Amino acid sequence: MDVTVDLNVNGRSTTVTTDPDRPLLDVLREDLGLTGTKYGCGEGQCRTCTVLVDGRPVTSCLMTVSRAAGRKIVTIEGLAREGGLHPVQEAFLSEGAMQCGYCVPGMILNAAALLETNPDPSDEQIVEWMNGNLCRCCGYPKIVAAVRRAAAAGALSRRGER
Amino acid sequence: MSESTYAVVGTRPPRHDATDKVTGRAHYGADFQLTGMLHGFILRSPHAHAAIRRIDVSKAEAFPGVKAVVTSADLPESPEQMVDIGEGAMPLSYIRGNMLARSKVLYKGHAVAAVAAVSPHVAEEAASLIEVDYDVLPCALTVEDAMRDGAPVILPDLRTKEFGEQTGRPGNVAEHFRHVLGDAENGFTEADLVVEREFRTATVHQGYIEPHATTVLWNEDGHVLVWCSSQGAFTVRKATAAVLDLPVLRVSVTPLEIGGGFGGKIRIYLEPVAALLSKKSGRPVKIVMSRQDVFEGTGPTPGSHMRIKMGARKDGRITAAQAYLAYEAGAYPGAMVAPGAMCVFAAYDIPNVVIDGYDVVVNKPSTAAYRAPGATQAAFATESVVDEIAENLGLDPVEFRLMNAAKEGTRRADGPKFRRIGCVEVLEAMRNHPHYRAPLEGPNRGRGVAVGFWFNVGLASSCTISVNSDGTVNLLDGSVDLSGTRTSVSMQAAETLGLRAEDVRPSVGDTDSIGFTEVTGGSRTTYATGWAAVEAARDVIGQMKERAALLWETDAASVEFDRGVFRAGGRSITFQELAAQLDETGGPVVGRGAVNPSGAGGSFSGAIADVEVDPETGKVSVLRFTAVQDAGRAIHPSYVEGQMQGGSVQGIGWALNEEYFMSAEGAMLNSSWLDYRMPTSLDLPMIDTVIVEVPDPEHPFGVRGVGEANIVPPPAAVSNAVYRATGVRLYRLPMNPVAVMEALWQKESEPGGGSLHSDAAA
Numbered sequence: 001m002d003v004t005v006d007l008n009v010n011g012r013s014t015t016v017t018t019d020p021d022r023p024l025l026d027v028l029r030e031d032l033g034l035t036g037t038k039y040g041c042g043e044g045q046c047r048t049c050t051v052l053v054d055g056r057p058v059t060s061c062l063m064t065v066s067r068a069a070g071r072k073i074v075t076i077e078g079l080a081r082e083g084g085l086h087p088v089q090e091a092f093l094s095e096g097a098m099q100c101g102y103c104v105p106g107m108i109l110n111a112a113a114l115l116e117t118n119p120d121p122s123d124e125q126i127v128e129w130m131n132g133n134l135c136r137c138c139g140y141p142k143i144v145a146a147v148r149r150a151a152a153a154g155a156l157s158r159r160g161e162r
Numbered sequence: 163m164s165e166s167t168y169a170v171v172g173t174r175p176p177r178h179d180a181t182d183k184v185t186g187r188a189h190y191g192a193d194f195q196l197t198g199m200l201h202g203f204i205l206r207s208p209h210a211h212a213a214i215r216r217i218d219v220s221k222a223e224a225f226p227g228v229k230a231v232v233t234s235a236d237l238p239e240s241p242e243q244m245v246d247i248g249e250g251a252m253p254l255s256y257i258r259g260n261m262l263a264r265s266k267v268l269y270k271g272h273a274v275a276a277v278a279a280v281s282p283h284v285a286e287e288a289a290s291l292i293e294v295d296y297d298v299l300p301c302a303l304t305v306e307d308a309m310r311d312g313a314p315v316i317l318p319d320l321r322t323k324e325f326g327e328q329t330g331r332p333g334n335v336a337e338h339f340r341h342v343l344g345d346a347e348n349g350f351t352e353a354d355l356v357v358e359r360e361f362r363t364a365t366v367h368q369g370y371i372e373p374h375a376t377t378v379l380w381n382e383d384g385h386v387l388v389w390c391s392s393q394g395a396f397t398v399r400k401a402t403a404a405v406l407d408l409p410v411l412r413v414s415v416t417p418l419e420i421g422g423g424f425g426g427k428i429r430i431y432l433e434p435v436a437a438l439l440s441k442k443s444g445r446p447v448k449i450v451m452s453r454q455d456v457f458e459g460t461g462p463t464p465g466s467h468m469r470i471k472m473g474a475r476k477d478g479r480i481t482a483a484q485a486y487l488a489y490e491a492g493a494y495p496g497a498m499v500a501p502g503a504m505c506v507f508a509a510y511d512i513p514n515v516v517i518d519g520y521d522v523v524v525n526k527p528s529t530a531a532y533r534a535p536g537a538t539q540a541a542f543a544t545e546s547v548v549d550e551i552a553e554n555l556g557l558d559p560v561e562f563r564l565m566n567a568a569k570e571g572t573r574r575a576d577g578p579k580f581r582r583i584g585c586v587e588v589l590e591a592m593r594n595h596p597h598y599r600a601p602l603e604g605p606n607r608g609r610g611v612a613v614g615f616w617f618n619v620g621l622a623s624s625c626t627i628s629v630n631s632d633g634t635v636n637l638l639d640g641s642v643d644l645s646g647t648r649t650s651v652s653m654q655a656a657e658t659l660g661l662r663a664e665d666v667r668p669s670v671g672d673t674d675s676i677g678f679t680e681v682t683g684g685s686r687t688t689y690a691t692g693w694a695a696v697e698a699a700r701d702v703i704g705q706m707k708e709r710a711a712l713l714w715e716t717d718a719a720s721v722e723f724d725r726g727v728f729r730a731g732g733r734s735i736t737f738q739e740l741a742a743q744l745d746e747t748g749g750p751v752v753g754r755g756a757v758n759p760s761g762a763g764g765s766f767s768g769a770i771a772d773v774e775v776d777p778e779t780g781k782v783s784v785l786r787f788t789a790v791q792d793a794g795r796a797i798h799p800s801y802v803e804g805q806m807q808g809g810s811v812q813g814i815g816w817a818l819n820e821e822y823f824m825s826a827e828g829a830m831l832n833s834s835w836l837d838y839r840m841p842t843s844l845d846l847p848m849i850d851t852v853i854v855e856v857p858d859p860e861h862p863f864g865v866r867g868v869g870e871a872n873i874v875p876p877p878a879a880v881s882n883a884v885y886r887a888t889g890v891r892l893y894r895l896p897m898n899p900v901a902v903m904e905a906l907w908q909k910e911s912e913p914g915g916g917s918l919h920s921d922a923a924a
Contacts, residue, residue, distance in 0.1 A: 035193035036186020038421070040371045041453040045835035048371055076186035089184040093176055096800040099645035099808060101183030102372045102421025108184060131844040134835070136369050136422050137645060138804050139811030140843040 005069045009034070010078025020066035024058075025049045027065045028075060036076035036105050046134040050106035051075050057113045076105035079112065087157070088112045091150035092143075099137030107133050111147045119154050121147070169725070170656045171863055174800045175663040177649045179419075190419045191375030191391030192450045199377065200229055200278040202439050202449035203285035204432075205292050206459055207267035207274055210303070210525040210828020211314060212296035214265060217275060225288035227280040230442035232435065234262040238407040245404040248397040248428035248681040249531045256494040258405050260528050261434050267296070268316060268493035269527050270829050271458025273431075278439035278447045301525035301828040305467045305488040308334035308524045316493065316523045336495030337521040341503060343575040349482025349514025353473025357550050358484075361543040363877075363895040364821035365465040365490065368532045369812070369840050372421020373456045378436035379446040386413045386437050391420040393427045393642055394681030399673045405434040416672040417642045424812070425531025428681050429461055457833035461530025462822060464489040464497045466539040470506075470547045478557055478565045483512045487540060488520035492528040497521045501617070502536030504576045505874070506544055508615035509585055509766065510566045515575035525828045531683060533809060534616040534870035538816060538877060542895060545612035545878030550891070559611050559882070560593045568615075584792030584856030584866075585766040588613065591852050592768045597788040606775045607785070608886025613768045614874025618867040619684035620759030624677030625694035627655060627702050629751040633738030635659065635702070637668045640679025641691040645869070646801040647682065653797050654692040654863060658699035660726025660737055677756055685867025688797055689858075690759055696862045697755030706740055709747040713740075763858035767791035767871040769810065769879035775887045777906065780899035782818055782884055787876075788850040794858040794866030806872045807849040813876025815841045821896050 004017045009032060016031045023042075028034040028051070037060055040048030044059040051060045052074040079086045085093070088111045098104045107130065114121060114129045121129065126147045127140075135143060182188040219231040237258050244251040258264075263272045275292050279285035302308035302316065313334055322329045323337045350356055376390035386408065392398045395415040403413045420427060432449045439447040451459065469486040485506045489497035499519040507515055532538075552562035567586045573579045592598055592611060602609050625639040637655055641647055652666040679691065707721040710728040713735070714721075721730040726737045744751055772786040789806040796802040819839040823832045832838045857864025877895055885891045890905045 029192075033195075034186075035189070038190065038372070039192065039450075040373075041835040043453070043834055043836055046371060076184075080185055085181070085184065092184050093180045096174065096177065096180075096646070096804065098177075098180065098183055099801075099804055100370070100372070100420060100422045101179075101188055102190060102370075102419075104183050105186045127843045131842050134371060134840060134842065136371055136424070136812070136840065137808045139807035139841075139849055140846060141807050141848050142800075142804060144843070144848075 003066065005065050007068060007073060008071065009073045010075060016065065018065060021064050023061050024063045024065050024068045025060035028060060034075050034077050038102055038105060040134065047110065047132050048103050048106045048134065050109045050133065052109055052113055055113065055116060057110045074109070076109060079108065086112060087153045088115065088150040091146040091153060095142055095146035095149055097138065097142040097146035103133060103135045107135065107143055111150060114147065115151055115154055120151055123148065168657055170653045170663055171795065171797050172799065174798060175649065177646050178652065178668050179643065179648055188419045190372055190421050194377045194389045194418055196377060196379065196446040199446045199448055200280065200443055201282040201285050202276055202278045202436055202447045203282060203289045204273045204435065204449065204455065205275045205289040207263065207270055207272040209267055209296055209298050210270045211299040211301040211316065212267050213299060214263060214267060215295040215297060218293040219275060221291035222277055222288040225291060227284040228277055228288045229445065230278040230439045231275065232438045232442060233275045234264045236438045237262060237405065240407045245401060247401050248394055249683055250496060252494065252496055254404055257401060260494060261405055269525050271527060272493070273435065273459060276435045276439055278443050302334060303524055303526060303824055303828055304465060305490055305520065305522040305524065308522050309488070316525060320523065334523045335520055336491060336523055339519045341515070341517040341575040343573060344514035346482045346484050346514045346516040350473045352475065352481040354476045355551060355554055356471065356473040357547050358469065358471035359547050359893060361468040361470065361546070361893050363466045363539045363542060365462050365526060366816050366820040366822070367457060367462040367838070368424035368426035370422030370424060370426060373451040373453060374427065374431055374460060375450040376432045376436050377446055377448040378433055378440050380437050380441040384412060388413065388415040388433050389418055390415065390433060391418050391427065393420065393423045393644065393683050395642065395673050396640065396678050397428060397681050398430055398433060401430045402433040402437065406437055414672060414674050417670055420642055420644055423644055424533045425535055425683055426460060428683055429530050431460055453835060454833045457838065458527065458830055461492065461528050463532035463535065464491065464529045466490065468539065468543040470543040472547050472551060474551050474555065476555065478555055478562055480510055480512050480566045482514040483507050485517045487518065488522055489536065489539070490524045490526060490529065491521050492524060492526045494528045495521055495523060497529055498531060498536035502540040504574065504617055505537035505615050506540035508574055509563065509568055509613045511568050511572040517575050533812060533873045537614060537616055537874045538813065541612065541614045541874045542877040542881065545875065546881055546891065549610070549882040560589055560598065563613060564589045581763065582856065582859050583764060583766065584854055585613070587854045587856050588766045588768045588790050588792055591790045591854050592770055595770065595788055595852060597770050597786060597850065602772055606777055606887050607772065608883045609770065609772050610879045610882025610886060611768065611770050612875035612878035612882060613766060614871055615764055615766050616685060616871035616874060617764040618689065618762040619686050620690045620762040621680040621684065621686055622758045623679045623691040623694040625691060625698045625755040626676065627698040627753040629702060629741050629744065631742050631744065633741040634665045634667065635661065637666050637695060638671045638676050639668065639691050639695065640671050640676040641687045642682045643670055644682050645805065646798065647687040647691065650688040650797045650801060651692050651695045655695040655699045658696050659702065685765065685869040686762065689762055689861060689865045689867045690757060692797065692865060693759060693862060694755035694757045697757055698753040701755060702751055702753030705751045705753065709744065710735055710740055712747050713743065759860070761860060763794060763866045765792050765866045765868060765871040767875055769875035771876065771879040771883045773880060773883040773887055775884055775902060780902035780906065782880070782897060782902060784814055784847055784880065786847050788852065789872055790852040790854060791868055791872050792854045792856050792866055793868045794861065795855055795864035796853050797863065797865060799853060802853055802868050803851045805868045806851045809870065809872030810849050810876050811841050811846060813873045814846065814880060817877035817880040817895060817897055819896050819898055
């Protein structure tokens with residue numbers, strides 16, 4: 001039985017009428033056209049489909065759309081602000097932390113969530129937090145370097161604000 | 163190492179496509195949409211080997227929302243022919259047979275039928291209503307099973323080819339070939355030490371994160387339009403046209419972004435099926451694989467059974483080597499054993515060699531290329547034996563390899579004589595690296611080294627460059643960009659034209675817009691498509707010289723070009739200034755480059771691995787890892803490092819965890835990422851990289867492809883490190899905790915602690 005679900009995605013409210021048990025991933029991609037969120041395994045094992053739900057990284061293949069109702073969802077399309085890239089996006093770009101790029105949206109959202117809770121993580125904390133976001137091309141060193149760079153950029157901009 | 167006088171080559175500009183990849187705008191295979199599009203689902207065999215007695219699709223066809231159902235009966239019949247499918251050719255009947263099974267299913271996951279419906283879920287539900295009657299047959303899952311007398315015959319028409327001749331013998335051995343150099347028997351008698359070991363490696367998957375995805379419209383004009391993620395649009399076009407018995411002109415393929423391939427997205431699996439569904443339904447059809455489909459229905463890399471015998475004199479000279487390489491082809495012939503045989507002893511100058519290769523059909527998915535296909539298995543075996551000999555002779559393992567290293571003029575047993583290569587330079591870089599000399603303290607720790615080779619290919623590439631009036635250029639090439647090749651190709655054009663990388667706007671063309679270009683594979687894109695871009699840029703310069711000559715009323719031969727400036731008789735004009743005057747001097751300038759280089763310089767790579775083995779659990783942790791590789795010339799060093807790190811990590815996964823875990827009935831028991839463990843960031847150390855540059859003498863910039871050789875040494879390096887840590891040598895991949903514990907217990911149970919290298923004939 002389809003139900004109507006209120007969703008808040010990238011700061012906009014929308015409703016979808018759908019099976020309440022459908023994965024959020026499918027609704028984002030198929031109903032809302034937000035194809036920046038990618039399918040990798042459907043079992044929460046690769047975290048390619050990571051989105052932020054109330055600021056926390058969530059594998060959208062495991063979360064049902066009804067569970068996401070009323071929460072603040074941010075996808076990769078919602079991270080850049082006013083035409084400018086998010087510092088984590090800038091850092092992945094500058095560091096060349098991608099080859100095929102397929103895992104990058106999930107990586108960036110997870111890293112953004114890390115820097116929200118821990119603006120100055122150690123390398124060990126970065127590796128631990130990012131563990132489980134699978135990348136098959138890069139082997140992770142450049143991704144860790146990108147998160148480190150984003151953290152440094154954040155620290156610089158905070159100093160500028162003071 | 164390079165005397166860099168280049169302005170662009172060797173720098174690290176941002177990727178042209180990077181912004182789209184960090185914002186989610188890049189369109190991958192599954193992201194493509196068309197109005198009225200249906201969704202396809204493929205029904206797959208639950209059995210590893212069975213005859214199909216009957217398929218009844220009537221209930222599926224009647225299911226609400228279903229628009230078309232197809233089986234192999236919908237595939238056309240046409241005379242047998244060999245079809246080039248990217249890295250090698252295959253009989254058309256096998257390609258069709260793999261697309262949709264005809265009289266038999268040959269592996270669990272073999273496609274049997276397909277449904278197109280209004281949603282993926284309706285299609286899946288309807289597919290479950292298709293009734294297939296199977297007669298289950300016994301299966302053969304490894305080369306040893308399949309080569310046994312009385313083994314189940316998998317392909318009834320298959321006859322063994324031996325030494326290039328048809329024998330007429332039925333069985334599961336598709337081919338047995340042999341390479342001979344010198345006199346191996348004699349060479350072994352000259353040796354003071356002979357070591358012979360037997361090795362096995364499990365089937366592993368390329369593990370690209372993006373599953374295969376395609377959308378196909380069989381248009382009303384009879385034209386088949388394909389949008390898909392693949393490693394080569396032209397190969398998809400050729401294979402799709404062949405399966406559908408259409409001229410290539412009737413098939414157009416638009417490549418979308420690709421989420422990893424590593425060799426696994428060269429062959430096609432979905433396009434003809436989606437085309438048939440589209441033809442029947444009159445609507446575009448998209449098919450996206452699940453992760454389980456990817457594991458069970460696409461081509462992994464061969465499992466192998468190998469024996470390596472090598473002999474050396476006390477002075478450290480290898481006198482002879484012999485290899486037996488038997489690789490699992492999967493359901494159809496084509497195991498990557500031929501390239502394995504090309505690479506197995508390639509790092510060494512050995513006067514007497516015999517290599518026997520066997521391509522063996524088994525009841526597993528038809529195997530495909532995986533990064534230096536065939537070479538990694540072979541190097542695991544060879545580099546383990548080389549390590550054992552070095553230890554027995556009391557020689558440093560890198561020094562021993564250097565004493566026997568292949569160099570310019572060394573002949574390989576499969577024929578070719580090496581031109582300038584960087585094997586020695588790679589080994590010297592390993593020996594000189596601080597990692598190699600760093601103390602490694604603590605119990606249960608060990609350091610291992612290994613080297614590897616991949617021959618690289620050239621092949622056809624096309625490129626056009628159009629000059630804009632502001633002095634920027636648009637570059638169009640035919641190479642799907644897996645890893646940043648838009649930029650590494652553009653940089654070569656920019657260097658030639660005296661422009662900045664960002665003055666070049668690269669695009670990857672579809673099969674209607676650019677000349678034929680082979681797949682992105684064989685480490686060929688930066689090499690060959692880069693070369694095509696240089697040719698196109700030179701063509702642009704030649705045409706622009708004519709324009710300058712026109713302005714200056716001189717002849718073009720007197721105009722010179724250097725670093726973005728045209729000069730003749732004391733006058734000069736910049737590329738940008740001249741670009742602004744194209745309209746007045748004859749119209750647009752479009753340069754073209756089309757190349758087909760045949761003599762690509764191979765790449766050597768080396769690995770130094772430090773491991774710690776937990777004697778309680780058998781878990782192997784890689785503590786430190788250094789990858790060394792000859793890039794010829796690193797066009798964009800960051801991307802070269804990225805290739806080296808990525809290949810190293812895949813090699814570490816192959817070494818320690820990854821495997822198709824099969825039931826006796828031939829079912830893959832771990833066809834999900836819950837159970838098929840690929841390395842995560844916590845599993846790995848930082849991977850240090852050393853780029854060696856021994857330029858390829860023929861390439862305009864000296865490029866050697868770097869995509870593949872880096873995966874070859876890691877399993878052997880890790881295994882050699884495990885040996886140094888534990889005194890136990892493992893002869894089977896993966897070296898997972900169960901295998902390590904088994905080996906440790908085996909050693910314990912042997913008299914005197916049982917050294918596993920006790921049978922080395924000294």
